[in-house]
Amino acid sequence: xxxxxxxxxxxxxxxxxxxxxxxxxxxxxxxxxxxxxxxxxxxxxxxxxxxxxxxxxxxxxxxxxxxxxxxxxxxxxxxxxxxxxxxxxxxxxxxxxxxxxxxxxxxxxxxxxxxxxxxxxxxxxxxxxxxxxxxxxxxxxx
Amino acid sequence: xxxxxxxxxxxxxxxxxxxxxxxxxxxxxxxxxxxxxxxxxxxxxxxxxxxxxxxxxxxxxxxxxxxxxxxxxxxxxxxxxxxxxxxxxxxxxxxxxxxxxxxxxxxxxxxxxxxxxxxxxxxxxxxxxxxxxxxxxxxxxxxxxxxxxxxxxxxxxxxxxxxxxxxxxxxxxxxxxxxxxxxxxxxxxxxxxxxxx
Numbered sequence: 001x002x003x004x005x006x007x008x009x010x011x012x013x014x015x016x017x018x019x020x021x022x023x024x025x026x027x028x029x030x031x032x033x034x035x036x037x038x039x040x041x042x043x044x045x046x047x048x049x050x051x052x053x054x055x056x057x058x059x060x061x062x063x064x065x066x067x068x069x070x071x072x073x074x075x076x077x078x079x080x081x082x083x084x085x086x087x088x089x090x091x092x093x094x095x096x097x098x099x100x101x102x103x104x105x106x107x108x109x110x111x112x113x114x115x116x117x118x119x120x121x122x123x124x125x126x127x128x129x130x131x132x133x134x135x136x137x138x139x140x141x142x
Numbered sequence: 143x144x145x146x147x148x149x150x151x152x153x154x155x156x157x158x159x160x161x162x163x164x165x166x167x168x169x170x171x172x173x174x175x176x177x178x179x180x181x182x183x184x185x186x187x188x189x190x191x192x193x194x195x196x197x198x199x200x201x202x203x204x205x206x207x208x209x210x211x212x213x214x215x216x217x218x219x220x221x222x223x224x225x226x227x228x229x230x231x232x233x234x235x236x237x238x239x240x241x242x243x244x245x246x247x248x249x250x251x252x253x254x255x256x257x258x259x260x261x262x263x264x265x266x267x268x269x270x271x272x273x274x275x276x277x278x279x280x281x282x283x284x285x286x287x288x289x290x291x292x293x294x295x296x297x298x299x300x301x302x303x304x305x306x307x308x309x310x311x312x313x314x315x316x317x318x319x320x321x322x323x324x325x326x327x328x329x330x331x332x333x334x335x336x337x338x339x
Contacts, residue, residue, distance in 0.1 A: 054223045055256030058234040058296075065229035065300035067307060069339045 181309065181337030183232050191313045191331045192240035199241060204317060204326040205250055208289065218252045219245065219317070220288035228298035228311060238294070241315070254288050290317045290326065305339040 029035060171177070176186040208217040221242060224234035245251040255263060270279045294315040301308045310332070317327040 053257055053261065056221045056223070056235070056238075056259070057257060058224045058226050058232065060231060061225055061227050062231060063227070063229055065298070065302070067300065067302045068304050069302070069307070 178335075181307065181335055183228075183230050183311065185236075187311065187333055188236040189240075190333065192237035194331045195237065195313070195315050195329045196241050196244040198329040199315070199317070199327060200244060200248055200250055202327045202329075204290075207326070212289075216250065216252050217290055218254055218286050218288045219290045219292055220254050220256045220320075222256070222291045222293040224294035224296065224315075226296045228296045229300055230298070232296055234294060234296065234313075237313070238292075238315075241292070252286070254286050256288075288320055291320055292317050307337040307339070308334065309337065310334045 029037075173185065174189070178184065178186070205217060209215065221238060224238060226232050226234065242253055245253050254260075264282075267280050267282060271282075274280075292315060294313065297312045297314075299310040301310075311334075313331045313333075315329045316325055318325050
């Protein structure tokens, strides 16, 4: 069975090759033209439509250049989104951090918060941020 | 009473000013004017590239050489694709169209349609085969074959540190003989910008 398959395949390949050769021999060549030009022509005729559809267009093959200032802005934006998401998840909504509430340190053993006299809807200035996340910096509220 | 009136007038004036200051303002500009806002690629860059490359391509030797080799016939050009390998989204059509327009206006070079527009033309021709009158029907196989293809690339180099940045763009257009693959013309335009945030 396998041998038959091999024979059929070799017959097909040889007939295709002989067809190509025959076609090349029967077509009149231009001076100095490569006699095997049809092999290339068959290859590209199949892809011509796809390639030519890009004519007159700009192929966007851009890269990301590192820009310190832009990276800083992106970082800020990401932090803002992250905090917004945390708020949506109720992370800041514990009763001790409610509007006008006093400040406390629900998670922290080293948290530090202050100034909640005009606290916002999720707590006062920075206390939670310092305590809960153990990050360095001064939180802010509005 | 008088004071009340004064206060009312003042309040209206202040609110009017506030509304006016918040409303959107649109000012028409000349397209030749250069206004750099972000430091990114903008219309001035595109205009500069178009002007420079149009001038170079129309005054280069390739047109005369072609005409000498082809009994005075004008070269036929098709526009291929431009690869944007820079760090920004740039559409080359804004300056390539200016080059194409110059080809037609100066009558030095003939231009043939390519890409999607050519597909549309062929589709229209196909439609005519069954719907148009025989005398007005356009035939297949009579298109002008291009002698040259115009291709291009856009590259950039960014050198940034903290709030300072130098951006360098290089736009290249090249014209290649379709029959021989010989590049007959290369034009380049370099633009450098210093941006401080």
